[in-house]
Amino acid sequence: MRRFLFHNFKTISSYVAWKQRHLTKAGSLVFIGIVMAGVFGVDTRQTLSYQLFSLLLILLLLAIISSFWFRIRLTVQRDLPKFATVNETLHYQITIYNHTKKIQQNLVLRDYAKQQYPSFSNFKTIKEPGYNTRNWFDRYVGYPRWIWLLKMSRGVDIPEKSLPPIPPSHLTVQMQLKPLRRGYVYLTETNFARPDPFGLFNALYSVTVNDKLLVLPKRYPVNKIDLVGNRKYQRGGVNLAMSVGDAEEFVALREYRPGDPLQHIHWKSWAKTGKPIVKEFQDEFFVRQALILDTFIDSKSQDLFETAVSVAASFTCSPRNHEVLLDLMFVGTEAYCFTSGRGLADNLLEILACVEPCTDKPFKQLYPSVMEHSSSLSGCICVLLNWDKARKKLIQTLRNAEIPFIAVVVTNSKLKITGYPEVHVVHVDNIATDLASIH
Numbered sequence: 001m002r003r004f005l006f007h008n009f010k011t012i013s014s015y016v017a018w019k020q021r022h023l024t025k026a027g028s029l030v031f032i033g034i035v036m037a038g039v040f041g042v043d044t045r046q047t048l049s050y051q052l053f054s055l056l057l058i059l060l061l062l063a064i065i066s067s068f069w070f071r072i073r074l075t076v077q078r079d080l081p082k083f084a085t086v087n088e089t090l091h092y093q094i095t096i097y098n099h100t101k102k103i104q105q106n107l108v109l110r111d112y113a114k115q116q117y118p119s120f121s122n123f124k125t126i127k128e129p130g131y132n133t134r135n136w137f138d139r140y141v142g143y144p145r146w147i148w149l150l151k152m153s154r155g156v157d158i159p160e161k162s163l164p165p166i167p168p169s170h171l172t173v174q175m176q177l178k179p180l181r182r183g184y185v186y187l188t189e190t191n192f193a194r195p196d197p198f199g200l201f202n203a204l205y206s207v208t209v210n211d212k213l214l215v216l217p218k219r220y221p222v223n224k225i226d227l228v229g230n231r232k233y234q235r236g237g238v239n240l241a242m243s244v245g246d247a248e249e250f251v252a253l254r255e256y257r258p259g260d261p262l263q264h265i266h267w268k269s270w271a272k273t274g275k276p277i278v279k280e281f282q283d284e285f286f287v288r289q290a291l292i293l294d295t296f297i298d299s300k301s302q303d304l305f306e307t308a309v310s311v312a313a314s315f316t317c318s319p320r321n322h323e324v325l326l327d328l329m330f331v332g333t334e335a336y337c338f339t340s341g342r343g344l345a346d347n348l349l350e351i352l353a354c355v356e357p358c359t360d361k362p363f364k365q366l367y368p369s370v371m372e373h374s375s376s377l378s379g380c381i382c383v384l385l386n387w388d389k390a391r392k393k394l395i396q397t398l399r400n401a402e403i404p405f406i407a408v409v410v411t412n413s414k415l416k417i418t419g420y421p422e423v424h425v426v427h428v429d430n431i432a433t434d435l436a437s438i439h
Contacts, residue, residue: 002124002142003120005141005142005143006120006123006142006146009143009146010117012143013146013147013150019031021110021191021193021202021204022201022202022204023200023201023202024195024199024200024201024202026198026199026200027060027063027199027200027201027202030056030059030060030200031060033052033056034053034056034057034060036049037049037050037052037053037056038053041053059198059200060200060201062196062198063196063198063200063201064196064201066196066197066201066203067196067201067202067203067204068203070194070203070204070205072098072100072104072192072205073098073099073100074096074097074098074099074104074166074192074205074207075096075097075099075207076094076095076096076097076190076207076209077094077095077097077209078092078093078094078111078187078190078209078211079092079093079094079095080092080187080211080213081213082214083213083214083215083216084177084179084185084213084214084215084216085179085215085216085217085218085219086179086180086181086182086215086216086217086218086310087178087179087180087218088178088179088218089176089177089178090176090177090178090179091174091175091176091177092174092175092176092177093172093173093174093175094109094111094172094173094175094190095170095171095172096109096163096166096170096171096172096173097169097170098166098167098168098169098170098171100168101168102168103165103166103167103168104165104166105165105166106194106195107162107163107166107192107193107194108160108161108162108163108192108193108194108202109160109161109162109163109173109175109190109191109192110158110160110161110190110191110192110193111158111175111177111187111189111190111191112154112158112187112188112189112190112191113154113155113156113158113185113186113187113188114153114154114186114187114188115150115153115154116153117150117153118146118149118150118153122149123142123145123146123149126145126149126302127145127302128144128145128148128149151180152180152181154180154185155179155180155181155183155185155215156177156178156179156180156185156187156213156215157177157178157180158175158176158177158178159176160193161173161175163192177213179213179215181215182215182216182217182306182309182352182353182354183214183215183353183354184212184213184214184215184353184354185212185213185214185215186210186211186212187209187210187211187212187213188208188209188210189206189207189208189209190206190207190209191204191205191206191207192204192205192206192207193205214350214353215353216313216349216350216352216353217306217309217310217312217313217349217352217353218310218313219310219313219314219317220310220311220314220431220432220435220436221314221432221435221436222314222315222317222318222435222436222438223318223319223436223438223439224318224319224320225315225318225320225381225406225438225439227289227378227379227380227381227404227405227406252280253266253269253277253278253279253280254277254278254280255275255276255277255278256275256276256277256278257278260278264278264279264280265277265278265279266278266279287324287325287378287379288324288325288326288327288373288376288377288378289320289324289325289326289327289377289378289379289380289381290326290327290328290329290370290373290377290379290380290381291312291315291316291326291327291328291329291348291380291381291383292329292330292366292370292380292381292382292383292394293308293309293312293328293329293330293352293355293383294308294330294363294366294382294383294384294385294386294391295330295331295332295355295356295357295358296331296357296358296359296361296362296363296365296366296385297357297358297359297385298359301357301385302357303412303428304385304410304411304412304428305357305385307410307426307428307431308383308384308385308410309352309355310431311383311408311410311426311431311435312328312352312383313349313352314435315381315383316328316340316348316349316352317349324378325339325340326339326340326348327339327340327373327377328340328348328351328352329366329369329370329373330355330366331358331361331365331366331369332355332356332358335365335366335368335369336369337369337373338351362390363388363390363391363394364390364393366394367394367397370394370397370398371397374397374398374401374403377403378403378404379403379404379405380398380403380404380405380406381405381406381407381408382394382395382398382405382406382407382408383407383408383410384407384408384409384410385409385410386409386411387409387411387415387417387423391409395407395420395422395423405422406422406423406424406438407420407422407423407424408423408424408425408426408435408438409423409424409425409426410426410428411425411426411427411428412427412428412429424437424438
């Protein structure tokens with residue numbers, strides 16, 4: 001039954017989208033009137049409703065036919081910012097170029113984002129916020145979930161804009177956009193609507209314009225976290241030390257080996273010996289911290305995961321010494337480790353904007369990545385989605401390795417943790433306050 005309903009939701013939502021694009025509010029009332037008059041006017045000998053049915057139907061048909069004479073030639077150009085933030089409204093500009101010699105009036109502009117229909121597996125497993133298992137309509141039919149999934153697929157909410165008269169040149173208007181989720185949002189189409197003289201049916205003119213916008217996770221204020229750790233030796237560190245701007249200490253001269261950088265060649269020694277000689281430098285020691293993000297969830301933990309990403313993004317933006325390197329570690333299709341700070345690409349927020357949960361692997365898949373870097377870590381911040389045996393083992397491993405750390409457990413229940421003063425609980429309904437209390 002659910003699969004049957006699911007396959008019909010696409011037809012229903014397509015009809016609803018067509019109705020919202022073409023029918024004005026007055027047109028929707030006329031359409032409802034046609035349906036009601038048609039139901040009650042079946043027996044023409046008992047009622048005169050059929051006359052109302054005929055009148056309303058003729059009005060709507062005339063409105064639809066008049067849309068065939070809608071002729072304009074417009075092009076558009078969006079001016080989008082590079083980034084946006086979840087649930088924070090931003091403003092952007094659209095420039096409309098009128099390629100006719102007439103002033104175009106009474107137009108409504110609508111900007112649309114790319115939308116994909118959800119799969120049946122996603123429809124079954126992903127629950128919308130406020131999902132109520134006691135509500136039979138929500139549990140067995142699931143149409144509100146379908147609408148929510150379509151909304152999340154688009155990723156943005158863009159109100160339509162009534163346009164002033166467009167002269168035969170160009171006009172720039174300001175639009176507003178509210179991101180609904182993190183990740184990339186693809187804007188694909190701009191639509192111009194003009195109602196017929198009766199104000200019932202919109203004639204449409206569509207322009208294909210492809211742009212994309214990266215939506216970053218929501219961030220919260222976080223205090224500066226002082227993890228007391230020493231500078232540590234970085235294995236293979238000449239290239240890394242150079243990339244982070246550490247001063248290199250000269251050690252000796254040696255013969256050139258394939259792969260040595262040209263800037264290390266000692267030209268005077270080459271001139272004396274007739275062989276290429278390079279300068280050798282000592283590997284550097286510096287402070288390196290890890291931000292470990294728990295991505296291992298079940299189907300009921302999607303909200304917790306989004307909160308955990310926001311918490312990780314908040315720590316990424318928290319005040320810290322400019323000389324500190326920060327490694328972001330998480331597991332997706334494989335284990336990932338990205339480094340930021342001191343001259344390296346500072347793009348951890350962009351990475352967090354696109355990180356996906358891991359539903360088919362156990363938490364212990366994260367252990368090798370952490371242990372591989374443990375010898376070079378001066379401190380660690382853990383963002384966890386649960387407090388179970390596997391997570392406790394990771395925390396105990398950091399303790400045994402004498403790595404200074406703090407951990408944050410994101411939860412939607414009344415969780416209390418004892419015996420681990422470094423572990424803090426952040427409730428999804430009190431994120432800002434709980435994070436602000438961490439020092």
